[in-house]
Amino acid sequence: MTDLLEVRDLRISFAPPGAAPIVPVDDVSFGVAAGEMVALVGESGCGKSLTGLAILRLLPRGAQLGPKSAIRFAGVDLATLSETTVRPYRGARIAMVFQDPMSSLNPVMRVGAQIVEAIQAHASVPFSTARARAIALLAEVGIADPADRVDAWPHQLSGGMRQRVMLAIALAGEPDVLIADEPTTALDVTVQAQILELLDTLRRTRQMAVLLITHDLGIVAGRADRVLVMYAGRIVESAPASTLFAAPQHPYTRGLFGSIPRLDGPVERLASIAGVVPPPGQWPSGCRFHPRCPLAVAACVATRPPLVADTAAHATACWVTAGSPT
Amino acid sequence: MSTPLLEVEGLVKHFASGGVLRRAAPAVRAVDGVTFTIAPGETLGLVGESGSGKTTVGRTILRLETPTAGIVRFEGVDLSTLTAPALRAMRRRMQLVAQDPFGSLNPRHTIEASIAEGLLIHQITERVALRERVAALLQEVGLDASYASRYPHEFSGGQRQRIGIARALAVEPRFLVCDEPVSALDVSVQAQVLNLLMDLREQRGLSYLFIAHDLAVVRQVAHRIAVMYLGTIVEIGPARTLIATPRHPYTQALISAIPDPARRRQRIVLTGEPPSPTAPLPGCPFAPRCFHPARDSRCTNERPALRSADGHGVACHYAE
Amino acid sequence: MTGTLRAGLVLGGGLVLLAIVGPWIAPDPLAQPDLITGTLQSPSATHWFGTDQYSRDVFARLAAGARASLGIAVGAVVVATLLGTLVGLIAGGARGAAAEALRRAIDLLLGLPRLVVLLVLLAAVGPLTPLSLALVLGATGWPAIARLVRGETLRLRETGFVGAARALGASPLRILRRDILPGAMAPALVAATLGIADAILLEAGLSFIGLGIQPPAPTWGGMILEARDHIASAPWLLLAPGLALVVATTAATLIGDALRHRLLPGTR
Numbered sequence A: 001m002t003d004l005l006e007v008r009d010l011r012i013s014f015a016p017p018g019a020a021p022i023v024p025v026d027d028v029s030f031g032v033a034a035g036e037m038v039a040l041v042g043e044s045g046c047g048k049s050l051t052g053l054a055i056l057r058l059l060p061r062g063a064q065l066g067p068k069s070a071i072r073f074a075g076v077d078l079a080t081l082s083e084t085t086v087r088p089y090r091g092a093r094i095a096m097v098f099q100d101p102m103s104s105l106n107p108v109m110r111v112g113a114q115i116v117e118a119i120q121a122h123a124s125v126p127f128s129t130a131r132a133r134a135i136a137l138l139a140e141v142g143i144a145d146p147a148d149r150v151d152a153w154p155h156q157l158s159g160g161m162r163q164r165v166m167l168a169i170a171l172a173g174e175p176d177v178l179i180a181d182e183p184t185t186a187l188d189v190t191v192q193a194q195i196l197e198l199l200d201t202l203r204r205t206r207q208m209a210v211l212l213i214t215h216d217l218g219i220v221a222g223r224a225d226r227v228l229v230m231y232a233g234r235i236v237e238s239a240p241a242s243t244l245f246a247a248p249q250h251p252y253t254r255g256l257f258g259s260i261p262r263l264d265g266p267v268e269r270l271a272s273i274a275g276v277v278p279p280p281g282q283w284p285s286g287c288r289f290h291p292r293c294p295l296a297v298a299a300c301v302a303t304r305p306p307l308v309a310d311t312a313a314h315a316t317a318c319w320v321t322a323g324s325p326t
Numbered sequence B: 001m002s003t004p005l006l007e008v009e010g011l012v013k014h015f016a017s018g019g020v021l022r023r024a025a026p027a028v029r030a031v032d033g034v035t036f037t038i039a040p041g042e043t044l045g046l047v048g049e050s051g052s053g054k055t056t057v058g059r060t061i062l063r064l065e066t067p068t069a070g071i072v073r074f075e076g077v078d079l080s081t082l083t084a085p086a087l088r089a090m091r092r093r094m095q096l097v098a099q100d101p102f103g104s105l106n107p108r109h110t111i112e113a114s115i116a117e118g119l120l121i122h123q124i125t126e127r128v129a130l131r132e133r134v135a136a137l138l139q140e141v142g143l144d145a146s147y148a149s150r151y152p153h154e155f156s157g158g159q160r161q162r163i164g165i166a167r168a169l170a171v172e173p174r175f176l177v178c179d180e181p182v183s184a185l186d187v188s189v190q191a192q193v194l195n196l197l198m199d200l201r202e203q204r205g206l207s208y209l210f211i212a213h214d215l216a217v218v219r220q221v222a223h224r225i226a227v228m229y230l231g232t233i234v235e236i237g238p239a240r241t242l243i244a245t246p247r248h249p250y251t252q253a254l255i256s257a258i259p260d261p262a263r264r265r266q267r268i269v270l271t272g273e274p275p276s277p278t279a280p281l282p283g284c285p286f287a288p289r290c291f292h293p294a295r296d297s298r299c300t301n302e303r304p305a306l307r308s309a310d311g312h313g314v315a316c317h318y319a320e
Numbered sequence C: 001m002t003g004t005l006r007a008g009l010v011l012g013g014g015l016v017l018l019a020i021v022g023p024w025i026a027p028d029p030l031a032q033p034d035l036i037t038g039t040l041q042s043p044s045a046t047h048w049f050g051t052d053q054y055s056r057d058v059f060a061r062l063a064a065g066a067r068a069s070l071g072i073a074v075g076a077v078v079v080a081t082l083l084g085t086l087v088g089l090i091a092g093g094a095r096g097a098a099a100e101a102l103r104r105a106i107d108l109l110l111g112l113p114r115l116v117v118l119l120v121l122l123a124a125v126g127p128l129t130p131l132s133l134a135l136v137l138g139a140t141g142w143p144a145i146a147r148l149v150r151g152e153t154l155r156l157r158e159t160g161f162v163g164a165a166r167a168l169g170a171s172p173l174r175i176l177r178r179d180i181l182p183g184a185m186a187p188a189l190v191a192a193t194l195g196i197a198d199a200i201l202l203e204a205g206l207s208f209i210g211l212g213i214q215p216p217a218p219t220w221g222g223m224i225l226e227a228r229d230h231i232a233s234a235p236w237l238l239l240a241p242g243l244a245l246v247v248a249t250t251a252a253t254l255i256g257d258a259l260r261h262r263l264l265p266g267t268r
Helices: A048-055 A083-089 A111-122 A127-140 A159-171 A189-206 A241-246 A251-259 A298-302 B054-061 B084-090 B111-121 B127-140 B145-149 B157-170 B187-204 B215-221 B239-244 B249-257 B297-301 C003-025 C058-093 C097-111 C114-125 C130-157 C160-167 C172-208 C220-230 C236-263
Strands: A003-014 A022-033 A037-041 A063-065 A070-073 A094-097 A177-181 A209-214 A226-231 A234-240 B006-015 B028-038 B043-047 B069-074 B094-097 B175-179 B207-212 B224-229 B232-238 B307-309 B312-314
Touching: A003 A048, A003 A209, A022 A037, A022 A048, A022 A209, A022 A234, A037 A048, A037 A189, A048 A063, A048 A070, A048 A177, A048 A209, A094 A159, A111 A127, A111 A159, A127 A159, A159 A189, A177 A189, A189 A209, A189 B249, A226 A241, A226 A251, A234 A241, A234 A251, A251 B187, B006 B054, B028 B043, B028 B054, B028 B232, B043 B054, B043 B215, B054 B069, B054 B175, B054 B207, B094 B157, B094 C160, B111 B127, B111 B145, B111 B157, B127 B145, B127 B157, B157 B187, B157 C160, B187 B207, B187 B215, B207 B215, B215 B224, B215 B239, B224 B239, B224 B249, B232 B239, B232 B249, C003 C058, C003 C236, C058 C097, C058 C130, C058 C172, C058 C220, C058 C236, C097 C130, C114 C130, C114 C172, C130 C172, C160 C172, C172 C220, C172 C236, C220 C236
Parallel strands: A037 A209, A037 A226, A094 A177, A177 A209, B043 B207, B043 B224, B094 B175, B175 B207
Antiparallel strands: A003 A022, A003 A063, A003 A070, A226 A234, B006 B028, B006 B069, B224 B232, B232 B312, B307 B312
8 A cells, every 4th residue: 555645754843042953753754545544642742733734834933844854745745845835735635623623613604604615715616516515515524404504603513513514624625635633632522432433434435544643542443544652752653553552562652551541351550651751852862761661771761762663564663672572 | 338428419500691681591400410429438430521510519519619409418517507617617628639730720829838728728737837748748749849839830730730639638638529630631641640549549548529521530540430411410330330331321322432442342422412401301311312222202201210229320211 | 121111110210210309409399589580591500491481490390290290190090009909809709799789880980081070070179189189080090900800800710729729718818818819910000000101191181271289389280281371482391391291101101011011921
């Protein structure tokens, strides 16, 4: 399977005046194929959201891409494009949905008008056609009575429905890639399950490549094809989802699994990870996890471990556990 | 079973909306008749989604909200009979650990001032010994005593939550209402704080009302679990049996919706979202989303009572 | 210290210094030494800002006027801030009908034009001493502060840390004193500093139309009134108090803005 979207050596740096540059994302490489769902998992501050934004070149002011960074999509390196030449890709080829569906919707515009606006931004179609498409999109994202709801105001919709509307807007440009940044974090558990189910359906029916950015390993299980675990700006482990969940290799990934309370099995003391995630700019040498790692050896302090894949495409950046059975 | 530490009977809290001259909107029925007890040393987990009224239950027990109806007895004393000063004295015995680790500390006060507040209010510690006591509390929650002179903005979410716990423990309570104490924290930090809460419970013989939306988190700490939906308890029982054999359809859906990295469960994906708590339904509050095969007109017309067997109660006409 | 604050402090400090040391370095502001030849003299080494139509030293009158104008303005703002904070705290801290009544009272008073109220009041009771003028200005200036403090109190009352203090068993008074007052005072202080400029201009305006401090006592407004007939022949009579007013209001605004940035980060 060839990757539709390929990120190579992504490096994002900020250089505040009069201070040492901060590198919140450092040498991140991965690919997403059509119809594939790849999950980018990590805790707050690990750089996962910046990675998502970088793909569409939506980085905050002051952020710079590294010279070797490449974002290949459909034969084009988006990293080399200018602000104007990258714009046609946004929404039309690669779309994004964010965590907070309330602040992402315009409160003084009916939801239908916002979808129509998104449709007409990508294709010159008459209003009546666009409106019919909007209703069809609302139906596709699972909104009941789409012909009525198309005239609703955002505040009349529940959180789950607003997130469905955001998905409809993202689909308006018929994108090939969907980047979903914490799309269910603000939602209740039962509604979260609905939205994840919908994402899963959409990527299958539309053969869309989905990059699911989340802090929650749990929602990834059973839905994503591959999982990338990020820690302190780097990918520390990358594996097919089933392999990762069956046998996590990196001590950080294992620590994360140990930290998650389970619904089955005996109730045991949670195997938490000691310490806190250091903020960007205070990242340690060598393996950035080493101060919190129970297995750290001298090499971990001195040298950065490379991300090495075994035969099952299970890659781990660890001097101690890479390739070893759990 | 020994005498309960806390008894909650028929607790109701409605929030009136609208003002003196504004059109009165229907009251929000946040809590609509909730009954449970907590024994000394016991932790009751209270689970529900947003709008279920679980937070209001906690705040009403602590009298941060005045109940519309119902009785809350703590150590056998009906809290509604207490005068304001007596109630303030009672607050030494029952404390709050709040969800938001950012808003729950006064940004203008040092950590020491925040933790010492309760000690000063209840005149627990001599002023000369205050610093030492605060240092001991900081160490008890796993923080460095040298943090005392710093301000809240210098700390991460997990550290702030530890500070909030130290502040609550300062007055040596018997009972803590923990309102979503870990939901704002990163996974690895969440586990640290959960472990801390369990250690403290053991060392100090505390009882908790542990409020959370995450059933797996609640299972980790609770002896018994109550599941709330639209202001009422739909199921209550020992943690182990409630999760292993949930009897209410809503509990079943909630358990199935919880993502579990270890296995792929048969999922029940509920349709729709909880209805507004302003329009009370005559029947079962869950009826509009219920998938139970036996669901019928009785569910929409008659509110099911909480039926108990072996300490496992369920409010469903057709639960086995 | 930011440039804004430094500029404000230099300007304001200069005027305060002038008010304090004036009596020692300048002649008697009321003395009329030479009504025959000493009137309307242009600035010189003996009379830095010249003399007026009664041969009085303009610099001396400016310094004495600074004492009156600044004193009245600061006094008025202190009164307004104390009253406004008290009423605002009660209106924001209380519940029920009393709080609602206070809120409406504040809104009603805010709706009245301050200048008209002052004119009616002063026309009715006649000229005032500087102290009572400060009290009257303060008594008409507090509703703006009260509204600010009330809003801030309402906001702080719902914060998590106030909830935590209640759960700890803190009495309502203790919560007001420790958690709400310090937070609510920040916008009140900013508004008060900015209000000094208003009070200076109001006092000058009232004196200019003859309803403030009565001649021959020197005030900046009164000086401008008296300079009116000599604008062409002795412009320094108008320039000196006019510039003093501009400097004073600018200083108050600069310090107020700097305080706003310091105490209320995130506001414009």
